[in-house]
Amino acid sequence: MATKDSSGKIHVPDAPFRPGEESSFENWPWKPGDYPMPDPKKCHFQDTVDLAKGLVRVLDDDGNASGEWDPRLSSDQLRTGLEHMVRLRIFDDRMMKMQRTGLLSFYMRSLGEEAVAIAQTMALEEQDWIFPTYRQPGAQFVRGRGMVSMICHCIGNVEDNIKGRQMPVHYSYREGRFISISSPVGTQFSQAVGVGLASRYKGLDEVTITWIGDGASAEGDYHYALNFASVFKAPVILNVVNNQWAISTHSNFASGMGDFASRGIPFGLASIRVDGNDFLALYSVTKWARERAAAGSGATHIEVLTYRTGAHSSSDDPSRYRPKEEHTKWPGGDPVDRLKGHLIKLGEWSEERHKELEERIDSEVIDAYKEAVKFGDLANGPYPSADTIFTEVYEEMPWHLREQHDEMMGG
Amino acid sequence: MANMNMIQSLNSALDNMLDSDPNVIIFGEDVGYFGGVFRTTDGLQEKHGDHRVFDSPLSEGGIAATAFGMGLNGLRPVVEIQFADYIFPAYDQIVNEMAKVRHRSGGEFWSPVTLRTPAGGGIRGGHHHSQSPESQFTHTPGLKVVYCSTPYNAKGLLISAIECNDPVVFFEPKRCYRGPFYGDPHNVPTWADHPEAEVPESQYRIPLGEARFAQQGSDCTVISWGAMVHVCEQAISDSGVSCDLIDLQTLIPWDRESIVSSIEKTGRCVIVHEAPKTSGFGAEMAASIQERCFYHLEAPIERVTGWDTPFPHTTEWDYMPGPSRIAAAIVKTQEE
Numbered sequence: 001m002a003t004k005d006s007s008g009k010i011h012v013p014d015a016p017f018r019p020g021e022e023s024s025f026e027n028w029p030w031k032p033g034d035y036p037m038p039d040p041k042k043c044h045f046q047d048t049v050d051l052a053k054g055l056v057r058v059l060d061d062d063g064n065a066s067g068e069w070d071p072r073l074s075s076d077q078l079r080t081g082l083e084h085m086v087r088l089r090i091f092d093d094r095m096m097k098m099q100r101t102g103l104l105s106f107y108m109r110s111l112g113e114e115a116v117a118i119a120q121t122m123a124l125e126e127q128d129w130i131f132p133t134y135r136q137p138g139a140q141f142v143r144g145r146g147m148v149s150m151i152c153h154c155i156g157n158v159e160d161n162i163k164g165r166q167m168p169v170h171y172s173y174r175e176g177r178f179i180s181i182s183s184p185v186g187t188q189f190s191q192a193v194g195v196g197l198a199s200r201y202k203g204l205d206e207v208t209i210t211w212i213g214d215g216a217s218a219e220g221d222y223h224y225a226l227n228f229a230s231v232f233k234a235p236v237i238l239n240v241v242n243n244q245w246a247i248s249t250h251s252n253f254a255s256g257m258g259d260f261a262s263r264g265i266p267f268g269l270a271s272i273r274v275d276g277n278d279f280l281a282l283y284s285v286t287k288w289a290r291e292r293a294a295a296g297s298g299a300t301h302i303e304v305l306t307y308r309t310g311a312h313s314s315s316d317d318p319s320r321y322r323p324k325e326e327h328t329k330w331p332g333g334d335p336v337d338r339l340k341g342h343l344i345k346l347g348e349w350s351e352e353r354h355k356e357l358e359e360r361i362d363s364e365v366i367d368a369y370k371e372a373v374k375f376g377d378l379a380n381g382p383y384p385s386a387d388t389i390f391t392e393v394y395e396e397m398p399w400h401l402r403e404q405h406d407e408m409m410g411g
Numbered sequence: 412m413a414n415m416n417m418i419q420s421l422n423s424a425l426d427n428m429l430d431s432d433p434n435v436i437i438f439g440e441d442v443g444y445f446g447g448v449f450r451t452t453d454g455l456q457e458k459h460g461d462h463r464v465f466d467s468p469l470s471e472g473g474i475a476a477t478a479f480g481m482g483l484n485g486l487r488p489v490v491e492i493q494f495a496d497y498i499f500p501a502y503d504q505i506v507n508e509m510a511k512v513r514h515r516s517g518g519e520f521w522s523p524v525t526l527r528t529p530a531g532g533g534i535r536g537g538h539h540h541s542q543s544p545e546s547q548f549t550h551t552p553g554l555k556v557v558y559c560s561t562p563y564n565a566k567g568l569l570i571s572a573i574e575c576n577d578p579v580v581f582f583e584p585k586r587c588y589r590g591p592f593y594g595d596p597h598n599v600p601t602w603a604d605h606p607e608a609e610v611p612e613s614q615y616r617i618p619l620g621e622a623r624f625a626q627q628g629s630d631c632t633v634i635s636w637g638a639m640v641h642v643c644e645q646a647i648s649d650s651g652v653s654c655d656l657i658d659l660q661t662l663i664p665w666d667r668e669s670i671v672s673s674i675e676k677t678g679r680c681v682i683v684h685e686a687p688k689t690s691g692f693g694a695e696m697a698a699s700i701q702e703r704c705f706y707h708l709e710a711p712i713e714r715v716t717g718w719d720t721p722f723p724h725t726t727e728w729d730y731m732p733g734p735s736r737i738a739a740a741i742v743k744t745q746e747e
Contacts, residue, residue: 129484162517172516179483180516184507190473191508194480194488201436201462201486208480220500224473231468392518393552395576398620398664401552 015250019319023326030055030275033067037284040292045270052261052271055305058280061333063341071123071284075348081122081279082343085114085336086354087361088138091147092310094365095154095168099314103378104154108134108169112309112327115279115335116211116241118142123286124209129199130178131192131210133185134169135241143176147368156383157376163384163391186212186219189238193228196236196293207293209237209286211304215246217263218254226267226301235293237286238269238301241276243308248321264301276306277332279339306332415610416602417588420562421451421527424569425489427614429459432487435573437464439474439491439527448493449529449588475501475526479509482522482578489573495530495582496539502547509578510553523576527569530558531638531685532717532731533586533596537724543637543686543717548580549663549695555619556662558582558636561591561607564660567617575619584638592638593645594734622666624673628653631741632673634696635683636662639732643683646737652745662692670696671703678709679744683732688716713740 017023035054038047058070073081092109099107110117117136121143124130130139140150149161153171156164162172162180172180179195182188192210199206212222217240229236240260244251255263264271270292274285282304289300307330311318318324343349376382390397390405397405415423428435437452443466446453456464467474471492478488492498498505505526513521532541548556555577559565565583572579586592590601602608617623625640630652635643636659647654655673659665674680680700682693697712715732723730 131480160517161519162515165517166515170515172519174516174519180512180520182508182512182515184503187476187504187508190476190504191480191483194477194482195484196480197477198481198484198486201481220472221476221504224470224476227468227470228473228477392514394555395513395521399667400664 013250013252015252015322017323017326019321019323021323023323023329025329025331028055028331030057032057032060032065035067035069037068037288040288041295041297043270045265045268048270048272049262049265052265052273053259055273055275056281056285057275057278058284059278059338059342063338063345065280065342069281069284071280071287073280073283075343075346077122078339078343079349081118082336082339082349083357084118084138084141085339086357087141088114088118089336090358090361091365094369095151096314098369104168105378106168107154107314108312109310110135110138112334113241113243113276113306114138115282115339116276116304116306119279119282120209120239120286123283124207124290125205127204127206128177128290129195129206129208130176131188131195131208132178132181133188133211133213134181135213136211137169137171140171140173140176140178143173143178145173145176147365148371151369151372152375155372155376155378157372158382158384159372159375160384163388165388185216186221190221190225190228192236192238193225193232193234196234197232200235205294207235207237207290209239211239211241213246214240214242214244214251214254214260215249217260226264226269229299230268233296233298235296236299237289237293238264238299239304240302241304241306243306245308245312245322247312247316259303261301261303267301269299269301271301273303273305275332276304277335277338279335280342412609412611414603414608415562416590416608417559417562417565417583418450420566420610421569421583422453422455423610423612424566425452425455426458428489428570428573429455429463431614434485434487435463435489436481436486437489438467440467440469440493442466442491447491449585451527452491470500471497472500472504475504475509478524479504479522482524483512483520487523487573489525489527492526492528494540495528495544496542498526498528498544505548505554505578505580506551510551513577514553521576522578524578525572525581526579527581527583529585530582531584531586532722532727533592533638535724535727538722541722541727543582543684545582545662546686546690546692549692553577554663555579556582557619557660558584558662559660560584560587560637560640560658562602562610563607564617564623564658566610567615568619568660570614571616571619574616579619582637586638587641591641594642596728617660619661620664620666621660622669623658623660624669625656625658626654628655628677630654630677631679631681631744632657632670632677633681633683633741634659634670636660637685639683639685642732642734643737646734646741649734650738650741652741654741665696667699667703670700674700674704675707678707680708681713681715681737681740681744683715683737685717685731687719688714689719691716710744710746713744715740
C-alpha cells in the first residue's frame with residue numbers, strides 16, 4: 001500500500017504579487033554590453049545559450065546606448081520609431097475611450113508593449129510577412145496603414161475591410177503583408193512556419209515574423225512551430241512576448257521553468273532573450289534573426305521580456321488580480337520614455353518637440369475618427385450589408401448558402 | 412486507359428498534379444521516402460524530388476498548420492493524415508483556421524489545402540483505425556468534404572479537390588483501396604476487370620458537388636458514400652428491388668438536385684453510412700429530403716448506419732452496415 005503524501009495537495013503556483021501586496025522586482029543583473037553578438041549566419045544554436053539565459057539590452061537606465069548589439073540607427077530612424085510608438089499609444093488611448101463610451105464593442109491596447117511590433121517590423125524588409133497576435137497592431141503603422149481604415153475595422157462599419165466579421169483589433173492588411181489575426185491564441189505560430197517554408201520553396205528572400213504570448217506558449221501550436229521550424233530550417237522569427245500576464249494567469253502557469261527563451265535550445269533553435277522595452281535591443285535582435293533566416297541558417301526563437309501595463313482587453317479589470325501599480329515597478333521601465341530619453345540625450349529631441357508630436361498625433365487621431373464615423377458608427381451604422389454573412393465563406397457561393405441567403409434577404 | 416486500383420489512381424492524380432502545377436507540394440507522415448503506409452505516394456518523391464514530396468514530423472496539428480501557412484503564401488499543399496482517426500489534433504487548425512480565413516479576412520487571405528485521409532472500417536483496425544468522421548467536418552462552414560468510392564472517381568475528385576481554392580477534407584475508404592467491398596469479409600475481390608477501375612493516365616476532373624448514379628432503378632433511392640456504396644450494390648441485388656443507387660461523392664456541397672429528382676421518381680429512400688447514426692450526415696440529408704420531397708415520399712426515410720458506439724475490433728462486421736441490414740431497410744420501404 002502506497003504511503004500517503006503528508007501534504008496531500010497539488011502544487012499550484014501563484015503570481016509573485018497579488019492585489020494589496022507591494023510588487024518588488026529584483027533589479028536586473030544584465031547590462032548593455034554584457035553579450036557579444038555572434039555571427040548570425042554561422043553560429044551554432046548552442047552558441048546562443050548565454051543569450052537565451054541572459055538578456056540583450058542596448059539602452060541603459062540613463063538613456064545611453066552601448067555594446068555590440070547597438071544597431072546604430074540614424075536619428076531620423078529613431079524619431080520615426082518614436083513617432084510610431086507615440087501614435088500607437090495615443091490611438092489606443094482614444095480607442096479605449098471610445099469603447100468606454102459605447103462607441104466600440106471591445107478593445108485591446110498595446111500599452112507598455114509598443115516597442116515590440118514597431119521596432120521588430122522596422123528591422124525587417126518590406127517583403128517580409130507579418131503574422132501577428134492582437135498585441136501587434138503597431139506593425140501596421142510601420143507598413144503604412146492609415147488610421148481611418150483601422151478605425152473603420154474596429155467599428156465594423158461599411159468601410160471595414162473585413163466586413164464586420166471579426167471583433168475589433170482583429171486586423172487584416174494584405175497590402176502590408178500583415179496576415180489576418182485569429183482569436184484562438186497560438187494558432188498563427190505554427191502557421192507562420194508554413195508561410196516561411198513557402199517563401200523558401202519559391203526561392204524568395206522573404207522572412208516571416210510571428211509572435212505568441214507567454215500564456216499561449218502552453219498551446220500545442222507553439223511546440224509544433226518550434227519543432228517544424230527546426231526540422232525544416234524555416235526562415236522565421238518566433239517571438240514569445242512574455243508580458244507576465246495572460247488575462248489573470250501569471251506566466252508561472254505557462255512554464256515551470258521561469259524563462260521562455262531557453263525553451264528554443266532543446267529544439268535546436270538559436271534563442272535570445274531581449275529587453276522588450278528597449279527599442280534598440282529589439283531592433284537589433286530582430287535584424288540579427290532576419291539575417292540568420294535569410295542566410296538559410298534557420299529560425300530564431302526570441303523571448304521578448306516585457307510587462308503588460310494595460311488590461312488584457314476592455315473586458316477585464318487587472319486590479320482584481322494584480323497590484324494596481326505593479327507596472328511602475330517593472331525593471332524595464334516604459335518603452336516610449338526610454339527611446340525618448342535616448343533621443344534627448346543625443347540632442348536629437350526635446351520635451352517641447354515631444355509635446356508637439358503628441359498634440360499633432362492626438363489631433364490626427366481625432367480627425368481620423370471623425371473621418372471613420374462618416375462610414376458608420378457602432379450605434380447607427382451603416383454596417384456592412386447583411387448578405388456579407390454569406391460571401392467569402394467559399395470562393396463561390398454553393399447552393400445551400402445561396403438558398404439561406406435568399407431566405408434571409410426575403411427573396 | 413489503364414486498370415488501376417484506388418491506390419494507383421490516387422497516386423496517378425497526385426503525379427499529374429505535381430506535373431501540372433509547380434505550387435503543389437505533398438507532405439505527411441511516412442509519405443516521402445517510404446511512399447505512405449498505404450503506398451499512395453509511392454515513387455512520387457523519387458520522381459518529383461524531396462523538395463516537393465516529403466516526410467513530416469508525427470504531428471497532425473503541425474502538419475495542418477504548416478500546410479495552412481503554405482497555402483496562405485501561394486502554395487497548394489496536399490497533406491496526408493495517416494488515418495482519419497488521427498485528424499483531431501488538427502481539428503482547430505482545420506475548423507477555426509483553414510475553414511474561416513477567407514471569410515474572416517474579408518477575402519484578403521485564403522488557403523487551398525487538401526487534406527487526404529484514409530477512413531472507414533473493414534480492415535480490423537479497431538476503434539482508432541476505422542472511424543469515419545465526415546460529419547465532424549460537414550458541420551463546419553468554409554470546408555468542402557469529399558468521399559471517394561472507386562478508382563475512377565478517386566482520381567477525378569482528388570484533382571478537383573487539389574485545384575479547388577477552398578480547403579477540402581478528402582476521405583478515402585481504405586477498405587476499397589485494393590478492391591471493392593460487398594460486405595462479405597471472406598470475399599475479397601480486387602479492382603481487376605471492374606468497370607470503375609478503368610482509369611485514364613491523363614488528368615480529368617469530376618466536379619465537386621455532383622453525385623454519381625451507380626445504378627438506376629424505379630422503386631427506391633439508396634444514397635451512400637465511400638465503401639458502403641459497394642455494400643449497397645450487393646444489398647440492392649439481394650433485395651430484388653429496383654433501385655437508384657446514388658454515390659454522393661461530395662458531402663459539402665451535396666447534390667440535392669440529383670437526389671430530389673430520384674426520390675420524385677421512386678418515392679422511397681434509404682440512406683447508408685458507416686459513421687454513427689446520431690448527428691451523422693444521413694440525418695442532415697433525411698431532414699433536407701423531407702423538406703423537398705414530403706409529398707412524393709411513400710414511406711418513411713430509412714437510415715442504416717454504424718451504431719452509436721465506439722468502433723469495435725473483432726466484432727466490426729456486427730457494427731458496420733452489411734447487405735442484410737440494408738436489404739431489409741430497402742424491403743421495408745416497399746411495404747407501405
